[in-house]
Amino acid sequence: MNTVKGLYKEADSLGVKYIATECAVALGEAFLNARDYARAQDELQSAVRKSEDLGMKSLLPEAHYLLSQALRKKGATAEADRHLQQAAQLVEQMRQESHTDALLQRADFKPILQETRK
Numbered sequence: 001m002n003t004v005k006g007l008y009k010e011a012d013s014l015g016v017k018y019i020a021t022e023c024a025v026a027l028g029e030a031f032l033n034a035r036d037y038a039r040a041q042d043e044l045q046s047a048v049r050k051s052e053d054l055g056m057k058s059l060l061p062e063a064h065y066l067l068s069q070a071l072r073k074k075g076a077t078a079e080a081d082r083h084l085q086q087a088a089q090l091v092e093q094m095r096q097e098s099h100t101d102a103l104l105q106r107a108d109f110k111p112i113l114q115e116t117r118k
Helices: 002-013 017-033 038-052 060-073 076-100 111-117
Strands: none
Touching: 002 017, 017 038, 017 060, 038 060, 060 076, 060 111, 076 111
């Protein structure tokens, strides 16, 4: 986790916004895996905001999905469902824009699709 934090800080200080935001998503996932759901929620909400502000569509679905997982673990089911649906909608929009289903094979999108098809 410290490595991801270091990369995040370095990328942020260098102004490499995409990598910094990608690191924020990874850091949120690391907190989620460590069962630190409050910190995961904070990092992932920040990653969602940054992705939206900077127009980084490719990071948004995963950030929303991971945020939904953190919220679900905290018992905020309705909010978690909204973020999961947002993630699925973003993947579908990207699929339509790309005019191919190949996008659905991305490793970061597969869990979103599996979760929403239950």
